[in-house]
Amino acid sequence: MLRLLDDPTRYLFFTGKGGVGKTSLATATAIALADRGQRVLLVSTDPASNLGQVLECDVANTIMAVPAVPGLSTIDIDPEAAARAYRERVVGPVRATLPDDVVGQIEEQLSGACTTEIAAFDEFTKLLTDQDLIHAFDYVIFDTAPTGHTLRLLQLPAAWSSFIEENPGGASCLGPLSGLEAQRVQYADAVRSLRDPAGTTLVLVSRPERSALAEADRTSAELSTLGLDNQRLVINGVFEAHDLKDPLASALERRARTALAGISSRLSALPREFVPLRAANVVGTAALRSLFAAPATDTPDFADTTPDTALPPSLGQLVDEIAGEGHGLLLVMGKGGVGKTTIAAAGAVELAARGLSVLLSTTDPAAHVADALGGDVHGLTVSRIDPREETRRYVERVLATKGKELDEDGRHLLEEDLRSPCTEEVAVFHAFSRIVNQARRSVVVLDTAPTGHTLLLLDATGAYHRDVMRTTTVPADRIVTPMMRLRDPEYTRILIVTLPETTPVLEAARLQKDLRRAGIEPFAWIINQSIAAADTSDPLLLARAAAERPLIQRVQDELSGRIAIVPLQAEPPIGPQHLRALVARPMPKARFDG
């Protein structure tokens, strides 16, 4: 049993990036408390929620009891549904009165990422401050959204509270807030409960991997800055090799140990516990109840019952298709931690090796493209879009040009508005659109930031497209905007990177849906770090490989017509040789293909 359950606070927040096991751990915690006779509410705020799947019951946006677990109730906050409801509250009353194009313009403005965030947080605040709810439940457990999203949710109330005080006129980029301003008292209450160490615990969930731990460290630091200091660390999916002669298994075990040994001083100061890697995905209440029980004994008894279907081809085939054009934009997209940097670097190195001129660029603040390359590569140029630096330069430029003619008051107001969160989006967008055009002459590989950020970029591109169309005097058929480039399948190819695990596939499917809504069709999917595609004889890894099969099948059947698979590597691929090996590596033979 986790020590986390010894003397829990009333509110428990599980945070960590997608795929680390937040939902499983939050749900197992909720069940453990309910089994003690407590009344527990489990809340999902994750836009890619799979709570219903894990609990094997219906979960909805109203509080519902879980039949199999007396005392446990769930609620699923879908941020997009909340945003739709908010939009309808604003637009509904005027729909009949104002002309259709006017109503359309209002709806468009209220369809941005900000509105979704704000509407979701509004729902979240209700749960934290509703007195009836407080009396109806002993514990409220939040299976929160992936880290970046969580941070924005948590940061917003602090930003708003001070914002509303300083700007009584309400003229601000936090525009959609004006519709919710009446609730500032609740926001302040919500922030207070989050900061109360006797009432709230933040459970940072991580895997024993360097990047996941680095992200947990960032989250921990940022939450501390916001005054949320009652934190704990749970390392989920700790792997122990069962077949000591298996090179992949022993390398993975060693890598996990090394990653844990290099943990930051901030994280090592937190109360910490470990949950072992399970052979199968944790689905159903029985599996959830056993998650915190004795160490895994469920592994060695494993028989390969998977069908002998062929796995998708390697990355090489995709690169062949892309190289044919000789120029164009290659966008590598996906959630943080799925290996975008490695895939982008491998693709870029391979294209450069075929004699093409390649620019590899990144907007991912966490990416270390240079690290992955391990040195100079002929034909390959590397550049980086640093969001902070871009923002600084953008603000400077705006103040120097647009702010030049203003009096002191005007300049002050402009500076104030430039401190808004939108500024970074716009600044990054400018850098992004410069790069989009460079792909007319050469191959540009862009290793983009995690999904949320990526969509913000696209959102900004979309807004720009509409603005240009609305205000330009150039004939419409002669304008080429970045959004048009992104929509042109001859010009832009989008590679969606995912891992063969439940949440990452859900998240990737969601990203694809968002792209399609923006009129962009992804070129291919890349299933990265596949154990099914790797060579192993370790029983636990073989069990995980079998668990990957239905997911790979689902990607093939429902999600993409063009898929490449990249096997899990014993060592992270660093340097051109290893990166190229990733592209060319043949599929393992007999065991899976024959």
Added chain:
Amino acid sequence: MRLDVFDPAMCCSSGVCGADVDASLVQFAADVKWLLTRGVAVQRYNLSQQPGAFASTGIVRQTLQADGVECLPLGLLDGRVVFRGQYPSRQELQHLMKLEGVS
């Protein structure tokens, strides 16, 4: 004296969150501050945030129905249209104030 400004749908009044900063929006935001110091009551309505104000103000609703969103921004001085389609300059505002007897 009261100036009501009906802005197009935008997320903030200086326009810094657009794809490019619109200098006239920045200037107008500063001009509004200046008007306030002259004792003019200025109220701005953003189409995407307060559409109700557009629907319930007769002249604004009618203009929108006749000409669409191109008529925005629309400025009403004590209920009378004094500018439409673009923001006035500081000079034009000064001129307007002089006509109304504001120093």
